[in-house]
Amino acid sequence: MSARLKLGIVGGAGWLGGAIAGAAIEAGVVHPQDLALSYRSAKPDRFPGAFWTVDNQALADRSDIIMLSVRPQDWPPLDIDAKGKLVISVMAGIRLAEVGEKHGTRRVVRSLPNAAAEVARSYTPWIASIDTTEADRAAVRAIFDACGLQDEVGSERDIDYLTGLTGSGPAFPALLAAAMMRDAVRFGLAPDVARRAVNTVLAGTGRMLERNDAEPDDTVAAFLDYRGTTAAAIETMRKEGFDEAVAKGLAAAFAKSIAMGEK
Numbered sequence: 001m002s003a004r005l006k007l008g009i010v011g012g013a014g015w016l017g018g019a020i021a022g023a024a025i026e027a028g029v030v031h032p033q034d035l036a037l038s039y040r041s042a043k044p045d046r047f048p049g050a051f052w053t054v055d056n057q058a059l060a061d062r063s064d065i066i067m068l069s070v071r072p073q074d075w076p077p078l079d080i081d082a083k084g085k086l087v088i089s090v091m092a093g094i095r096l097a098e099v100g101e102k103h104g105t106r107r108v109v110r111s112l113p114n115a116a117a118e119v120a121r122s123y124t125p126w127i128a129s130i131d132t133t134e135a136d137r138a139a140v141r142a143i144f145d146a147c148g149l150q151d152e153v154g155s156e157r158d159i160d161y162l163t164g165l166t167g168s169g170p171a172f173p174a175l176l177a178a179a180m181m182r183d184a185v186r187f188g189l190a191p192d193v194a195r196r197a198v199n200t201v202l203a204g205t206g207r208m209l210e211r212n213d214a215e216p217d218d219t220v221a222a223f224l225d226y227r228g229t230t231a232a233a234i235e236t237m238r239k240e241g242f243d244e245a246v247a248k249g250l251a252a253a254f255a256k257s258i259a260m261g262e263k
């Protein structure tokens with residue numbers, strides 16, 4: 001990316017908007033003075049070099065790229081004219097065509113980062129409208145590469161599926177960690193020891209998976225090969241419906257994403 005990006009993030013005070021702003025600045029993709037962020041309730045102390053405003057049209061007017069990072073239920077009252085600009089939505093469930101129609105632009109990207117943008121480890125699938133230019137796509141790649149890894153996908157259906165798989169993704173290892181934590185405390189481990197143990201297992205697994213980038217089934221098979229305590233646990237968890245519970249959870253997220261777009 002050689003041209004300077006002028007980026008405005010509506011909802012920049014929020015969790016994801018703030019994480020994306022931080023990652024983009026950290027990676028040098030956007031300079032703080034080219035960044036506009038809007039808030040509704042309270043102005044955060046973060047990013048003092050950026051332009052903070054409650055006026056979303058003022059944000060749009062000074063930006064070439066407008067990112068929508070408000071919760072889906074806060075989007076209908078958002079009145080921004082983005083004519084001639086690239087709009088990137090990170091909102092779950094909202095369709096590409098609706099975003100373009102509402103904000104008066106044909107250059108629209110629907111994306112779905114996740115909370116790990118906070119540590120530059122988000123996986124972000126995205127899809128662009130047909131009028132989106134190659135320069136727009138390069139900017140989108142630069143922003144989401146700064147947040148982790150990104151892929152342009154082939155259909156909005158893929159985005160709806162990935163809304164659960166990766167958009168909610170960090171919540172699932174967190175759910176496993178919470179179940180492990182509860183079990184450890186029930187067993188009688190001191191809570192601070194249990195917390196350090198569980199969090200270290202999760203963090204270590206993440207590093208290993210990132211380094212090896214192996215097929216998940218191969219990783220599990222390597223553990224099963226020992227025929228020891230790990231195999232005893234995995235086989236019991238699977239017999240108790242672990243894989244089915246995950247599949248049903250992901251199906252529920254997929255259905256919810258589609259339903260949110262139909263409202």
Ligand SMILES: NC(=O)c1ccc[n+]([C@@H]2O[C@H](COP(=O)([O-])OP(=O)(O)OC[C@H]3O[C@@H](n4cnc5c(N)ncnc54)[C@H](OP(=O)(O)O)[C@@H]3O)[C@@H](O)[C@H]2O)c1
Nearest residue numbers: 011013014015016039040041069070071072074091092115
């Ligand atoms: N967090 C995730 O892991 C994640 C993952 C994938 C996708 N997303 C998507 O990202 C979007 C944001 O999620 P989030 O988790 O960052 O939510 P969040 O922390 O609640 O952030 C949303 C922010 O938008 C602000 N806001 C609402 N209306 C506004 C307006 N008219 N002008 C300016 N600011 C406004 C809110 O202000 P108040 O403080 O006044 O409420 C809040 O600070 C959602 O659409 C969600 O679907 C999030």
